[in-house]
Amino acid sequence: MSNRVALVTGASRGIGRAIAIALMENDYHVAVGYQNNKELACEIITQPHTGIPIQLDVSSQQSVETAIHATENELGPIDTLVNNAGISQVKPFLEISDAEWEHMLSVNLLGAVRCARHVIPGMVDRGFGRIVNISSVGGQWGGLYQVHYAAAKAGLINFTKSLAKIYSRSGVCCNCVAPGLIQTDMIADELDEKKSDKLFEDIPVGRVGTPDEVASTVVYLCSKQSSYISGQTLNVNGGTYLLG
Ligand SMILES: NC(=O)c1ccc[n+]([C@@H]2O[C@H](COP(=O)([O-])OP(=O)(O)OC[C@H]3O[C@@H](n4cnc5c(N)ncnc54)[C@H](OP(=O)(O)O)[C@@H]3O)[C@@H](O)[C@H]2O)c1
Numbered sequence: 001m002s003n004r005v006a007l008v009t010g011a012s013r014g015i016g017r018a019i020a021i022a023l024m025e026n027d028y029h030v031a032v033g034y035q036n037n038k039e040l041a042c043e044i045i046t047q048p049h050t051g052i053p054i055q056l057d058v059s060s061q062q063s064v065e066t067a068i069h070a071t072e073n074e075l076g077p078i079d080t081l082v083n084n085a086g087i088s089q090v091k092p093f094l095e096i097s098d099a100e101w102e103h104m105l106s107v108n109l110l111g112a113v114r115c116a117r118h119v120i121p122g123m124v125d126r127g128f129g130r131i132v133n134i135s136s137v138g139g140q141w142g143g144l145y146q147v148h149y150a151a152a153k154a155g156l157i158n159f160t161k162s163l164a165k166i167y168s169r170s171g172v173c174c175n176c177v178a179p180g181l182i183q184t185d186m187i188a189d190e191l192d193e194k195k196s197d198k199l200f201e202d203i204p205v206g207r208v209g210t211p212d213e214v215a216s217t218v219v220y221l222c223s224k225q226s227s228y229i230s231g232q233t234l235n236v237n238g239g240t241y242l243l244g
Pocket residue numbers: 009010011012013014015016033034035036037038056057058059084085086087107134135136137178179180181182183184185186187
């Protein structure tokens with residue numbers, strides 16, 4: 001039985017759910033983070049020893065602290081953190097208010113900061129850790145309709161590089177995964193609106209991705225086999241070519 005303990009934020013649905021399941025299948029003990037959907041988080045814990053549901057709002061420092069203490073009390077020290085929780089908001093740039101910018105940055109960028117700073121000291125003391133941040137192709141390309149989302153995701157890529165520079169020497173590797181369009185609730189409206197194949201024209205693989213296809217990349221980056229990879233952003237985007 002593996003001693004690895006992982007916290008996955010936003011694991012009740014979508015990509016985070018697939019990551020939590022994949023880590024459990026690889027013998028990790030997983031704290032399955034949820035904000036509102038406890039039942040969905042509980043659903044994927046089929047054996048009591050494989051994981052626990054953990055309520056966690058990454059926009060709240062207090063909530064992050066409580067969740068991390070509860071996880072470590074129940075499962076042991078966290079050696080793997082997957083910062084996946086995220087929100088999106090489609091809105092023209094000129095209409096996005098300061099409050100909406102602040103909320104977006106608080107969840108999609110500062111959420112990862114809040115979780116990382118609580119687990120890193122323990123990882124450094126034990127000489128081992130893995131942190132994977134879920135960014136987005138929008139963070140690399142910019143966003144037409146979600147400028148605040150794209151900016152937060154770009155920040156996450158840079159934050160990843162800084163953590164890698166500071167902590168890789170202590171055995172804590174930090175990487176990013178940048179998915180393209182992945183079939184989840186987050187993009188359900190987009191898929192509904194553009195039923196034609198046009199949406200897929202720019203994706204060489206010719207379709208949207210699945211949460212499992214992101215999860216398998218994350219599992220690799222969490223593994224001991226990825227020990228010489230740090231500060232990188234792996235694109236899981238069906239071969240989409242990135243300009244600039
Ligand atoms: N889907 C895509 O095409 C795509 C592409 C690129 C990047 N991404 C990124 O991948 C990650 C997962 O996206 P997804 O498509 O799986 O989204 P999703 O299906 O909408 O699921 C979002 C998850 O995040 C949780 N969450 C939302 N706000 C939270 C908060 N303040 N604190 C903690 N948890 C919170 C939700 O919890 P509850 O359900 O419990 O409320 C849910 O588990 C996000 O960071 C997203 O930006 C997605």
